[in-house]
Amino acid sequence: MINLPGLSGIERPVILAPMEGITDHTFRRICLDAGADAGISEFIAAEALVRLVEKSFRKMEPAHGHEIRWVQIFGNNPDAVSRAAIIAEENGADIIDLNFGCPVKKIVHKGNGAALLKNLPLMQQIATATVAAVSVPVTAKTRLGWDFNSLVATEAALRLQDAGIRLLTLHGRTRSQQYGGVADWNAIAEVKNNQALSIPLIGNGDIDCAEKAINVFDRCGVDGIMIGRASIGNPWLFAQIKMALQGKKVILPTLAQKIEVCKKHLSDSIVQKGEKRGVLEMRKHFVHYFRGIPDFKPYKLALLKAVCSEEIEVILNQIEASYNAH
Ligand SMILES: Cc1cc2nc3c(=O)[nH]c(=O)nc-3n(C[C@H](O)[C@H](O)[C@H](O)COP(=O)(O)O)c2cc1C
Incomplete structure (x- = not known):
């Protein structure tokens, strides 16, 4: 069971994934109103937040008064990321999420996002520094590894757990896959089933209908799922999955x-x-x-x-x- 603001007591939560350029507070509100259990902000550069760039603050605005504000930050410098996290907390963030999975060239070329999968000690330092800096819970989101020759998700998960990360989201692709191929839910299940992992694991990748959602909950034992692309234009998907999980008939929007x-x-x-x-x-x-x-x-x-x-x-x-x- 997940013990985080807004998610405590919710069995098998279905969460809106962070998506730069998509999950602004307008879209988050639409998905929350349509049944998503939580939603994460677009990613925010730690350096920009530290420099008090206005756009970074807009990305943190709440969707509505009762939204749990789950704010995602990326960066490769433990000091900058933890200072950004403090600013986010001061501005109302309820949970800080650290991005260790973004595959985009201009992000990884500067050592951010998925680039941290090539430097797990630094990933762990960033997480440790952030956890120490704020009093709100810190979560993280990553991928299976940099490429198929370096599948490091289990090691990353255990290091992040040691750092005090309270929940991990795992997208079942490597960085080199970007968004191609299919998400590997067996690899997600392998991390989940590791006996040493005690923090909740949220699975992510390619869930676009209630049947797939039920299948990954049953087959992989994940503590929750996160949905990105399939929610665009289809915020009803969240309620459909929740209904199917309760054994109810899925209703399509008119x-x-x-x-x-x-x-x-x-x-x-x-x-x-x-x-x-x-x-x-x-x-x-x-x-x-x-x-x-x-x-x-x-x-x-x-x-x-x-x-x-x-x-x-x-x-x-x-x-x-x-x-x-x-
Ligand atoms: C347009 C777009 C923007 C994204 N931006 C972010 C981001 O800011 N932070 C992040 O952690 N992941 C980001 N992602 C990745 C998604 O959160 C998610 O991990 C990925 O799309 C796989 O899930 P899906 O198959 O349900 O879409 C983005 C994905 C897309 C398509």
């Missing part, structure tokens, strides 16, 4: 519900970022909300070209009218 949430997402995005950026950022989401709807291409193109919220509202109303008429 087109009207999709349009209603899409409109709310748009208006919240505009409140958060202003009309121009709010509309631009919604382009990442529209296509996903309407995935799988037949003959949708003309609407998709119109949504991606629209430059203001009124135009988008008109298109969304047309979509609703058109498909309801069928």
Whole structure:
């Protein structure tokens, strides 16, 4: 059982994964309202937080008053990361998560994210320093290893546990896989089943439906799951998984519900970022909300070209009218 703010007592939690450019507080709120048990912020550079860069503080804003603020930080310097964690705690973070898994070139080339998988002693130092610096719990998120020749997840997990990390999320891919191939849940299960590991392990990778979620809970014994890409345009997935875990029938959203949430997402995005950026950022989401709807291409193109919220509202109303008429 997980003993962390917001997650205590929740059996088999289903958590929104941190995603840079996606899990801003607008999207986190949508997923929390739709049934996610928790959500993690986009990653924040420790160095930027220490330099008090305004954007870093915006990434920490809560989705709503009662959200447990789980703030993710990345960096490769124990001093900078722990100072950033103190700033995050002072600004209301309830849990600090350390990113040791980001595979993106510009991040790893500077020794951050998944690059720490090549230097486990430094990963451990960062975790130890951060745990010592703050009074809120510290968690971490990593991958199986740098590549298939260096599968170090078990060693990383045990070192992080020694450092005082309270929960570990493991994405079942190596850094060299980036997002290709398939997540290896057997490797996640192997780490979970290590007798020396006592902290909760959250599994992550490729969960996109209730059946897969149930399968990995049953087969791998993980303490929770984290969902990233499949939640984009489908925040209903969280409730569907929760219902399936309780043996209840999964209910799919209607087109009207999709349009209603899409409109709310748009208006919240505009409140958060202003009309121009709010509309631009919604382009990442529209296509996903309407995935799988037949003959949708003309609407998709119109949504991606629209430059203001009124135009988008008109298109969304047309979509609703058109498909309801069928
Ligand atoms: C667009 C995008 C941005 C991401 N940003 C982060 C991030 O900021 N921090 C992090 O730990 N992982 C990040 N990830 C990785 C996800 O949290 C997750 O581990 C990965 O997508 C695998 O889970 P999934 O198969 O459910 O998507 C990102 C993934 C995507 C697709």
